[in-house]
Amino acid sequence: MTTTPKATSTDSPSQDRPEAGRDPAACPECGSTDRTQDERRGETVCASCGMVLGEDAIDHGPEWRAFDAQQRSKRARTGPSRTVMRHDRGLGTQIGFDDGQGSSQARAQLSRMRRYHQRATYQPGADRNLADALTEIERLAGALDLPDAVAETAARLFRQAKEADFLHGRSIEATAAAVVYAAARIHETPHRLKHVTEAAKADHESLARTYRHLNQELELPVPILQPTALLASVASALDLPPGVERAARDRIETVDPKAITGKNPASVAAAAIYLEAKEAGEDRTQAQVAETAEVTTVTLRNRLDDLR
DNA sequence: AATGGTATTTTGCCTGA
């Protein structure tokens, strides 16, 4: 699930609120939401105080300008960007359909070439599997609302898995689901394995097993799930102001790691949110917080003890 | 009604046959 900063959109923009940090889009230095782009340096700077808010912006546009279609086709030296989401990385050859001139014999030959080429491109076996898997990965990423970058990582992982002969004796579906889950973990886009299972064409059991093996075989760079990664979704689901989330983050970061390691990160996040909501006068009941974090009130209370 | 405590059961993960 992507985070929706709901609170900011409902704030009336006409009202001047100088407190920094209230609005996550505001400049942390002076609170202004105005910003300018310095395209030469690739920086985003605050319009009122000049603080650099973002660096190394990537210019995705072409390095030339075209003023009409003719110029465009002349100046475009490249095809679409290579993508891991196509089984041939978008680099395939296609035989054109322009067979307007030439004998009927030549036309027939072209048509035959096209047909054979088509068959050769989608060769049965390996690439066929890959294409199927990529389709499934895209479908899952869509169903789970995952960003494109995650889907691309998933696709890359699947290629890796294939290279490593991981697929032998395993279902495409389970592996596809496993790489999607792995990619979500790698990108710290919190997603419960349970949710992936629901969207996947594989049962929880085999998915978990496949993921575990995948993790071992490819030695995936999966970071351990930090409670802080879950704060945003919990806070926004409870309609809490951004300040609560920030305070909760601080609290988790300053607590003795020994107190919370090995504990369900969702429960830690829930406890921090509960405490800070109360602190901010935005009381939520334990039951409410526990429910949104998908833990029980008992667990929540245990984490409250750990945090205080 | 919300919070907090406790005993017991369930669950998930790991390990080693």
Added chain:
DNA sequence: TCAGGCGAAATACCATT
């Protein structure tokens, strides 16, 4: 692939505010 062990979490039930 299975059993067994383990800690964490859930469940059920209680008391206190």
